[in-house]
Amino acid sequence: MDAPLSPTQRAALEQLSAVTARCADPATDEGRGSVELLRQSGWDVQTAVSRIYDGGGAPSSSSSSGAAQHAYPPTPDDDDADVDDALLTVAARGPARRRGSGGPGGLGTSGVGLYYLRQVLAVPVAILSFPLSVVYNLGALILGLIARLFRLRGPSTTTLRPRNPFAQRAPRTVLSPVAAAAQWVKSIEEVTGLARRADLDASSSSSGLQAGPSSSGLAARRSSSSVPAPPGTGPRIPRFLIGSYDAALRTARDEKRLLIVVLSSAENERDARFKREVLCDEEVNRVLEEEDVLVWGGDVGEREAFQVGQTLSYIALPFVAFIALQPSSPTSSNPATASTASPRLRLLTRLEPSPSAPLTAATLHTHLLTLVLPRAKPFLARLKAQDAQRAADRLARDEAERRVNELAARDEAKVLAVRRREEERRRAEREAAERASREAEQLRARERVAALARRWRAWKRAELARSPEGTDVRVAVRLGDGRRATRGFGAQEGTDEVYAWVECELGAADDARAGGVEAEGESPEGWQQRFHFRLATTFPRQVIPLASQFAAPSPSAVAGDGADIGSAGHVSVSEAFEGLGRTVNLVVDGLEERRRMSMSSREEGDSDEEEDVESD
Structure with missing residues (x-):
């Protein structure tokens, strides 16, 4: 070539x-x-x-x-x-x-000639069998009427009815694939007297063995393949797939399992014996369960099984076909070493009865062990191993991706935490800077107020020194440092003069520490001195009133007295000290408030140093 x-x-x-x-x-x-x-x-x-x-x-x-x-x-x-x-x-x-x-x-070489012979003889045999069919139907009708009259059982139409074995019969009913498969399994139960095992149905329902999307609603009446039936349990019904033939093919393809297609006919004389002795054989079912084989079947009198029979071109009934994944284009006659790329479902072999070799349980068992499984099992095992390896690789990739995502999320969390701490640090620095700026501004304002107060006290001391003391009332005041100061005031002088004299006495020590201020000829321009303390008599206790323009409201001054220290206008000494005699002893309340409001930053630093020395 x-x-x-x-x-x-x-x-x-x-x-x-x-x-x-x-x-x-x-x-x-x-x-x-x-x-x-x-x-x-x-x-x-x-x-x-x-x-x-x-x-x-x-x-x-x-x-x-x-x-x-x-x-x-x-x-x-x-x-x-x-x-x-x-x-x-x-x-x-x-x-x-x-x-x-x-x-x-998909006929094998042994059935090609018989297939064409069947096609040729179908028409003449149908013509010859027509008169016999008419005679038989008339006889069956007469016997049926007699049986009804005498309440007898009518003749069976299973073995006596003449039929054309070469004719391609149309289905007798039009059931759905699921209903037809379920009806066929039910006929096996009726013929054999066996029921589906309770543990099989329970395990099927509990494990949710329903066909997935690839099975198009196929329901698998089978238990888990990992729990085969124990040996010696006797005859039992195989785990039939209830669904369409195409769904069975897809299940065998997706799950990479061997599929057995069983076709029978209720009108066949071998049907009951085949269902009892072959399908329910203990050894056959043990092999099917151990090898996890899918089994689908039907009656050719139904549409679904009839079409499957036309597709597989059976010669005689009962008919068994074995289907499994095989290499699509094998380069070797051995499927175990062939390429697993793009496998295809193929018809491996078939079993049909013949006059010299009926289909028995031993034949089916031997055919499974010697021909079907050695050809299908190695290739299916390779496909399953590849699927398992792909699943393991996919799981490893997913796990690696999960770890990478976790590490990325952890790193992102760390970065976000660093950014958050940095933002908090910057915000704290801004707040500290703003607080320091406010405190510095407040300190400058207090220093300015304290400087003006010192200038006012220097001016007031000079004024008090130039004016003579009054003789109407003599006031004695005990200062906070233990000193006692006295001065005389006239009856018409205001109480603001008494408060001004006490303010000068209280601020003498502070002004001396500040270095002294040169007295000016007049009060500082625009400055209105306010007194942050209160004068009160010792006994009975009475707060000396003060004109409102000189009083500085303070929440800590004269707490709990309930007395109003301010008045609408000028308050004279005679009015304030009426009934107290010519000599009045006074005490100073609110010294701490006065000290806080009048001291400068330098004075605060000196006071802190003094407190540290006292604490030492």
């Missing part, structure tokens, strides 16, 4: 070699013949197999169109791109007819 084979052509040659046991080497004569046969069949393996076993007939138009479509596989966007065309029903295929839609589809 001159031109080398493409990968698709090479895969078709190896598939044909695996089916027909021919040599796959294009260099040999047998290999060149296989290549030439595939080229004439449009590189369609099924058409080439039909040519070999049908004596080299020309490919049909449907096969030719199927070969053309097989040369161009479905795009990845197709929902069934990873499912072999021979497994898809007509409804799933859509308007376009794919390979095998009108022919033998």
